[in-house]
Structures are given as C-alpha cells and as structure tokens.
Amino acid sequence: MKQVISEVGEPRAIEERSMQIIGKLLEGRELPPGEESVTKRVVHATADVEYADLLQFHPHAVGAGLEAIRAGYSVVADVNMVKAGINSAKLRVYGGEVRCFVAEPRVVEEAQRRGVTRARVAMRFAAEDPDNRIYVIGNSPTALFELCDLIAKGKISPALVIGTPVGFVGAAESKGLLTTLEIPYIITRGPKGGSSVAVAIFNALLYMLN
Numbered sequence: 001m002k003q004v005i006s007e008v009g010e011p012r013a014i015e016e017r018s019m020q021i022i023g024k025l026l027e028g029r030e031l032p033p034g035e036e037s038v039t040k041r042v043v044h045a046t047a048d049v050e051y052a053d054l055l056q057f058h059p060h061a062v063g064a065g066l067e068a069i070r071a072g073y074s075v076v077a078d079v080n081m082v083k084a085g086i087n088s089a090k091l092r093v094y095g096g097e098v099r100c101f102v103a104e105p106r107v108v109e110e111a112q113r114r115g116v117t118r119a120r121v122a123m124r125f126a127a128e129d130p131d132n133r134i135y136v137i138g139n140s141p142t143a144l145f146e147l148c149d150l151i152a153k154g155k156i157s158p159a160l161v162i163g164t165p166v167g168f169v170g171a172a173e174s175k176g177l178l179t180t181l182e183i184p185y186i187i188t189r190g191p192k193g194g195s196s197v198a199v200a201i202f203n204a205l206l207y208m209l210n
Contacts, residue, residue, distance in 0.1 A: 138194060144163050
C-alpha cells in the first residue's frame with residue numbers, strides 16, 4: 001500500500017506503471033510498433049481497453065503523420081478542446097502550430113447564415129491554407145463530413161486525418177466515410193471517441209519523434 005501511495009505522488013512513476021499495466025492487458029495482440037504506441041496512449045487516456053479493438057489505422061497513417069509533423073505542417077482541430085490538449089510546444093519544435101477556426105468571425109457569420117455548425121464551416125476555412133495538412137477531428141461529425149466532402153471533390157489532400165467524433169448521430173457514419181477515401185487516417189469505429197481520444201492519438205505521434 002505504501003508503494004502505491006508513493007507512486008501516486010510521482011507523475012512519471014504513475015505513467016510508467018500505467019503503461020506496464022496496459023502492456024500486459026494488450027498481450028497477444030500483434031500491432032506494428034507505431035500503432036501499438038498510439039493504442040497504448042489512447043487506452044492510457046481513457047482507461048478503456050476496448051479502444052484497442054475500436055482503433056482503425058490506414059496502412060500509411062503513422063508514417064504519413066510523422067512525416068507531416070517533421071515537415072512543419074500545421075494541425076487543424078475541430079474544437080478548442082482538441083486544440084488545448086495537443087502538445088503545442090512540442091509541435092513548434094518542428095515548425096508546426098495548432099489552429100482552430102470555430103471562433104473566427106467569418107466562420108461564425110457563415111454558420112449562422114447557413115444554419116450549420118461552426119465546426120463544419122471551419123473546415124472550409126481551414127482548407128484555404130495549403131499549410132493545413134493535418135486534421136484532428138475529435139468532437140464534431142459535421143466537421144468530418146465536410147472534410148470528407150472537400151477531399152472527395154479534390155479541394156484538399158490532407159497528409160493525415162484523425163477522426164474520432166463521438167455520439168449516436170453521424171459519428172460512426174462520418175468515420176466510415178473517411179475510410180473510403182484515399183488519404184491516411186486513424187479513426188475509432190462506431191459511436192465511441194471524443195476529444196481526449198483524438199488528442200491522445202496525435203500526441204502519441206509527437207512523442208514518437210523524441
């Protein structure tokens with residue numbers, strides 16, 4: 001008991017012990033090293049081993065994501081919660097930054113005029129800048145639907161899309177649509193996901209570059 005209490009007081013010890021436990025829980029699963037690192041980080045963030053079965057990776061997702069980060073491309077988050085969770089200081093080491101456009105006056109105005117979500121309009125706004133090559137969609141199915149539409153029409157070609165919208169209306173469908181497109185992706189199948197999952201996936205990629 002004293003050892004457990006001592007570890008609780010040490011952040012690094014807590015994480016190391018957590019990863020040891022997660023490693024044992026995932027024993028028997030054959031995962032490529034990069035996908036294993038992402039999976040462990042998601043399970044760590046959610047305390048839910050089911051994500052090991054829900055995560056789906058495009059074959060080139062991890063490599064493409066790492067290459068895009070190294071190249072200094074910017075990351076677009078669908079909501080500010082995702083933006084806040086990404087390790088922006090570590091991303092800046094490679095020249096990238098995290099952007100979220102849901103509060104931009106132009107986005108707000110157009111969303112109100114069209115009667116759609118700001119997250120959806122924000123994807124069109126983000127697509128105007130070719131430096132925005134990594135998209136992290138953790139909350140909004142409408143944002144992911146819009147992004148898929150832009151990709152399908154050839155208006156944008158992301159290096160990587162992380163899609164983990166959560167909910168019972170459109171979340172699973174938007175992620176399923178993403179998997180039909182010829183771009184690297186990492187998703188969670190079904191209704192589960194959320195901002196914390198999207199952040200965990202992206203930060204796992206960042207930490208691989210240490």
